[in-house]
Amino acid sequence: MRPIRGWDEAVFLLIKDFMYSKLYFLRTLTFAIFALFAFSGMAQKNIYGFKVKDENGRMVSLSKYRGKVLLIVNTATQCGLTPQYKPLQELYDKYRDKGLVVLGFPCNQFKGQAPGTNKEIRQFCEANYGVTFPQFAKIDVNGKNAIPLYRYLKRQQPFFGYLMSDSTQRAEFERLPKDVPLNVMYDIQWNFTKFIVDREGKVVKRIEPKDTMPYLEEEVAKVVGQDR
Secondary structure, three states, X not given: OOOOOHHHHHHHHHHHHHHHXXXXXXHHHHHHHHHHHHHHHHHOOOHHHOEEEEOOOOEEEHHHHOOOEEEEEEEOOOOOOHHHHHHHHHHHHHHHHHXXXXXXXXXXXXXXXXXXXXXXXXXXXXXXXXXXXXXEOXXXXXXXXXXXXXXXXXXXXXXXXXXXXXXXXXXXXXXXXOOOOOXXXXXXXXXXXXXXXXXXXXXXXXXXXXXXXXXXXXXXXXXXXXXX
């Protein structure tokens, strides 16, 4: 190893060593982050690893629904789409013997349209729409407080736009104000977004709030009828 000539060369070598060490650190950190996400993706192959709170605050594992077809919906009681509770209940009644379970998650993130306690929400749904399908504690579906289940659902089935044929109605719906900034690629756009989960716990379809109920039933029937 040759001797260092002058202070300027010494400084240069110190900077060079620092840059190499920094580059090594960044490479190691990048690899670690990539490995973490890769491991998480491999570990979470279905929804059965998630737990959610029931209306009384008790943790419920979604593994209890293993082998069922699930229709997961973020709901609201003071929304123009609130009457969707009725066809959702009818869908549940029609296909429950074939393995369908509707899971309702009240969410107050869209203009505060799901006020009240969990108990008050359930009582409202029972009294006005005869709802008997399972309902859970109020949640966030977007933003930093979104529950892990919904983060997973959105990643598995991103937002691809609306199927409404009326372009004027669609444009008006897309301009509706939300309470939190949205990631337009993934986030829930409004109340009553639906996710269909197959019997293996895989998220196979996302239905947007104003897609028609006949279309929703058609997609549910496809999954319910598979392997039957």
